[in-house]
Amino acid sequence: VTAASAETLPTLGYALLALLARQPGTGYDLARQLKDPIGLFWEAGHSQIYPQLGRLEELRLVRSRSARGRGPRPTKTYAITLRGVAALRAWVGQPVRRRGGRDELLLKVYASWVAEPAATLQLLREAEAHHAAQLATYLARRAAAQAAGAADAPPSDPRFTDYATLRRGIGHERGRLAWCRWLARRVARAAPGSA
Amino acid sequence: VTAASAETLPTLGYALLALLARQPGTGYDLARQLKDPIGLFWEAGHSQIYPQLGRLEELRLVRSRSARGRGPRPTKTYAITLRGVAALRAWVGQPVRRRGGRDELLLKVYASWVAEPAATLQLLREAEAHHAAQLATYLARRAAAQAAGAADAPPSDPRFTDYATLRRGIGHERGRLAWCRWLARRVARAAPGSA
DNA sequence: ATCTCCATGTAACTCGTTACATGATTTT
DNA sequence: AAAATCATGTAACGAGTTACATGGAGAT
Numbered sequence: 001v002t003a004a005s006a007e008t009l010p011t012l013g014y015a016l017l018a019l020l021a022r023q024p025g026t027g028y029d030l031a032r033q034l035k036d037p038i039g040l041f042w043e044a045g046h047s048q049i050y051p052q053l054g055r056l057e058e059l060r061l062v063r064s065r066s067a068r069g070r071g072p073r074p075t076k077t078y079a080i081t082l083r084g085v086a087a088l089r090a091w092v093g094q095p096v097r098r099r100g101g102r103d104e105l106l107l108k109v110y111a112s113w114v115a116e117p118a119a120t121l122q123l124l125r126e127a128e129a130h131h132a133a134q135l136a137t138y139l140a141r142r143a144a145a146q147a148a149g150a151a152d153a154p155p156s157d158p159r160f161t162d163y164a165t166l167r168r169g170i171g172h173e174r175g176r177l178a179w180c181r182w183l184a185r186r187v188a189r190a191a192p193g194s195a
Numbered sequence: 196v197t198a199a200s201a202e203t204l205p206t207l208g209y210a211l212l213a214l215l216a217r218q219p220g221t222g223y224d225l226a227r228q229l230k231d232p233i234g235l236f237w238e239a240g241h242s243q244i245y246p247q248l249g250r251l252e253e254l255r256l257v258r259s260r261s262a263r264g265r266g267p268r269p270t271k272t273y274a275i276t277l278r279g280v281a282a283l284r285a286w287v288g289q290p291v292r293r294r295g296g297r298d299e300l301l302l303k304v305y306a307s308w309v310a311e312p313a314a315t316l317q318l319l320r321e322a323e324a325h326h327a328a329q330l331a332t333y334l335a336r337r338a339a340a341q342a343a344g345a346a347d348a349p350p351s352d353p354r355f356t357d358y359a360t361l362r363r364g365i366g367h368e369r370g371r372l373a374w375c376r377w378l379a380r381r382v383a384r385a386a387p388g389s390a
Numbered sequence: 391a392t393c394t395c396c397a398t399g400t401a402a403c404t405c406g407t408t409a410c411a412t413g414a415t416t417t418t
Numbered sequence: 419a420a421a422a423t424c425a426t427g428t429a430a431c432g433a434g435t436t437a438c439a440t441g442g443a444g445a446t
Contacts, residue, residue: 018306028425042302043295070414071425085309092307093314095321096299100238104291106360107237111213112287113356119288126290155382161308165301168374175366183359187350223397265442266397
């Protein structure tokens with residue numbers, strides 16, 4: 001029974017379970033988190049989240065309590081159930097189904113031989129700025145996590161998995177940044193006067 | 196007019212233009228390429244490609260010549276037009292619209308504190324094997340590209356942008372691999388006896 | 391004989407994005 | 419007074435995946 005429901009859940013469902021496994025929250029809370037903290041590796045808008053929470057509740061993977069809200073509708077606070085934790089645990093063990101890595105910047109660079117060097121440089125400068133900013137926020141968060149002892153926590157501690165994903169985020173941004181800089185220098189060298 | 200059509204094209208359209216800018220080909224050729232060479236940064240199935248080629252032709256960004264094929268239908272060979280090159284060039288210059296980075300492995304790791312260490316290790320070993328294999332193929336291709344002088348070609352040479360994207364692919368795989376290994380060691384150390 | 395490769399399309403469905411719609415409380 | 423934040427939903431559309439459908443040529 002659990003296996004059947006686990007097979008039909010989209011990845012977003014597990015993303016929501018992963019957040020609710022840490023602490024209960026409203027759909028609004030989850031939407032906010034899927035823009036920043038784990039938003040970095042799984043994004044979703046609220047229009048996708050509310051229906052998905054409904055489906056998770058039908059499957060008894062989450063439970064909700066309604067309270068009179070400040071808006072027109074009641075405010076629902078969701079919490080994960082034991083079945084929900086079990087489904088999440090089972091999913092983590094299954095191998096990742098890798099679907100198309102889609103990277104627009106790489107595609108543009110691949111096509112950039114048709115463009116003017118100045119346009120390519122502009123593109124790279126923007127990407128560089130973005131990655132530098134992202135890196136800075138990750139580094140700040142890592143510093144905070146380390147101060148809270150996340151680096152030395154056991155893998156069964158959510159703070160540790162926070163730290164582990166942050167570490168990857170930092171590596172990713174650093175790698176991209178270095179590549180952008182290398183390419184920009186390379187393009188600029190070949191076409192002087194388009195800085 | 197060009198600007199209007201450029202705004203309505205999905206990224207897949209530009210991926211196809213980028214491939215056709217290098218050499219003409221059939222829908223089948225493009226589908227094959229979008230599984231391996233640039234498939235690494237933009238994937239698509241043939242059911243998405245054929246209709247998109249039709250739309251590109253309506254917009255006069257590509258042109259096709261039909262020949263009696265070996266199948267039931269004629270075989271169409273597509274080539275990019277001058278308008279197509281112009282549209283591609285314009286697109287490269289525009290900043291990337293970044294949409295949700297979706298990374299299932301990171302999400303699983305983020306949730307892995309609920310799982311058994313053995314399951315997490317299994318997951319990491321599989322990811323590690325995948326990235327190692329990918330890295331090996333990239334390294335082989337880079338060696339071939341370097342032997343062909345791609346590294347020293349100007350940025351206006353498609354061989355150079357091949358090399359540049361390959362370089363990023365290698366950096367990406369190396370970074371992931373190192374992270375997987377670090378995490379696996381960390382998880383194994385905390386839970387001995389689940390190797 | 392069967393399998394793989396070449397080659398093209400459509401249909402059904404799921405996933406994701408943008409836009410529409412509503413309304414109270416808190417901050418500026 | 420206006421704007422941002424909290425809070426929930428639906429509708430329409432666009433992008434992506436899986437499955438259906440066909441059939442010749444060459445290799446095993």
